[in-house]
Amino acid sequence: MEAAPDSPPLLQVAGLTKRFGSLTACDAIDLSIGHGEIHALLGENGAGKSTLVKMLFGALAPDEGTVQWDGEPVLIKTPAEARRLGIGMIFQHFSLFEALSVSENIALGLDRGRGGPQLNATIRDISREYGLPLDPRASITDLSVGERQRVEIVRCLLQNPKLIIMDEPTSVLTPQEADILFVTLRRLVANGVSILYITHRLTEVVDLADKATILRRGKIVGSADPKAESVSSLARLMIGEEVAGSSKIAFGSDTTFGDDRLVLSDASLAADGQFGVALKSIDLRVRRGEIVGIAGVAGNGQHELFELISGERLSERANAVRIDGSDAGRLGVNQRRRLGAAFVPEERIGHSAAANLSLSDNVILTHHAVARDVNRNGWISRKAAQAVEERVGEAFDVRRAHADPLASSLSGGNLQKFVIGREVDREPGVLVVNQPTWGVDAGAARRVRDALAELARNGSAVLVISQDLDEIFEIADTIAVISDGRMSEARPAEKMSMEEIGLLMGGVHGEIGNAA
């Protein structure tokens, strides 16, 4: 159902800009969505997709730019106004009450007086019409993730939307559930509804979308007709070519590394819970003096990989993880620390550090098993812990209001410098860092990366798991990509092509020709 060629597009956005402090999350975005169109919005983590969508849905106010809806200029101030216009949104994480039934959950989102048996009939009608099998009386607790998403979609459809925004809808679905979703989307489009589809999965874009807009670093870097593109050309657009140019050729490819300090061999891990990712037979080695970067889109097993190496979760086999030649797969986190390893998890508050404890207490957190001066036969030497706190604070320029403050009083960047510094201070033989500069300012990121590079220069083996490709290309000597719990072969950074990384990140395994 294409609209007449002279009618205005459903949604037209011009020059939409949003700044957060010094960061421009969305920079003069132009976007046009036609009637009955599936429009893919493609980009890496942090490309500005969510910010853009939040502005369209009235959850964030743009700093500049205009939005036209059906040819009329509009100002969308709240999600309620967006819904009134006919914009619906399906979030990546659902907002459903588990204890209530499907129809009760849907009634909650509607105006008063639309509940009851009549609603059940409506739900059944809609779910039949769009191929969304759903029992209105089922309680949410009993539903699978895919079924829960259907509830959200039906709830959205009851508002008669003209445009539905979907944020990474397949990221929580099994392949089979995703197929059912695609059928629904095609039916919606046939009925004249437009869909703005946010994703980083390239094959989905090629299969499904009529148009694609590619965001990178807050800017539109291209728009394409996916039918005319291949998976690999989209990958190139998404990652950007300029990154390839800046890869660290400076160090040359003849850099030689020492012996293996961290080795994973055929390491597997079962998925933990509904949203967990299983690790599948991972092989990896990090040598003396080497920085290995693991690229990948969030939620592809990075978290599990970290826990496997740190010992927060144990391997089946002792030799699945080897640290400096010792089998460590069955050892706990402190025994691995005693082998000379150090770990910095992704979450600063609650994992790396405890918010309501002082910084010196947070030193004890990772040092108590390895530092004799901090832990004197079971008794804490606060003096020694404070000395470490002071030393790290100086070396990493951690801005503190007073000596030894609570961890919660530090800004994200300062706390990150502290938790990295806390481990670097031990001069570990192996350092594993998950998302070293996630959400920190440029200055702090600089200092953290410099510290990692220096550690490697002094003979440590450093493993960096990061979703920031620029970061990986800046610091890593060797790169591997993790996708859906599988690790690609690690290759020297200068030999890794952008296209290849993009494809591996987008979940395209094997030959390019087959996928496209």
Place this chain on the structure above:
Amino acid sequence: MRLELIPRPERSALFAILSPIVALGVTLLFGVILFTALGVNPGRALYVYFVEPLTQSWSVEELIVKASPLILIGCGLAICFRANVWNIGAEGQFTIGAIFGSAIPILLPEATGFWVLPSMVVFGALGGGLYGLIPGILKTRFNANEILTSLMLTYVALLLLDFLVRGPWRDPGSFNFPESRLFGAPGTLPTMIGNSRLHIGVLFGLIAAVALAVMLRFSIRGFAIRLSGEAPRAARFAGFRQNRITMAVFALSGALAGLAGISEVSGTIGQLRPEISPGYGFTAIIVAFLGRLNPIGIVVAGFVLALTYLGGEAAQVSLGLSDKVTRVFQGMMLFSVLGFDTLIQYRIRFRRTVAIPPAGGSSHA
């Protein structure tokens, strides 16, 4: 207008100190309303409750005797609560401690050796500790909610005591009264000063408070307990095992409650009876929170709550008020402390009411 709680960037040190004091004030204010409603002169009632017990030496002694089990149990509970383990069953652990310890003088009435008292004390702590381990095992093995299991086990313990003193352990010479034989001199904790009520058991509370304060602040074990309560994932990252900590704090708090139990029957009562505690195990929960989950603060809080017991007895005698008033007071105090504790982490903001968008999705935006 709408009340909003805004998280503070840092814990308010001011409210951490102020909260229990304000809570006491609110409780007193509530007392004025309560006594007025009961037709009693509130000024006189508050005097009887909170001042009179402090004016005579015998009642000050009584205050210390009543405060010591509260302090002992409260310290143990504070360790549990710091570790985010919710032991609500101290009353049961107290009771089992009393039963274990009393077994020696009841089953071996002829025993007179110097070993009798120490082994009673050890048995009491052991019994309470073992009984505390039951909800610990249920939690770590089967993920059973420890609040429910520990609370329910309390009633099991109370009924066991009831059964024993009415059945197998009843004193043959008691003319069918439900009580055990008197422990006699070898099974009674000696007094500290001459003929007073101050038995040496009251020292246990003070010793425990100091020891636990030192442990929490200066030992790795204490650090593990604090960390696992504050941030369980960080505790796992630090290599501390959550299950072990859960078991340890249950055993420790159970042992302290058991110690309080045997001290009470051996030092104050002198025999087992169907009722050996005026709800010390439950009141100690209030003590723990009023004392900021800090062993030294708990010593102070123990005396405050002991005062409500004494005041309640006095009010019964001289004002004819029901002893239930004491429970109401204690409940009000816990309620206020927990309420005002919110202000340590949050500040209050008043806001004009705004329409809430109809659909659920917006909450994520």
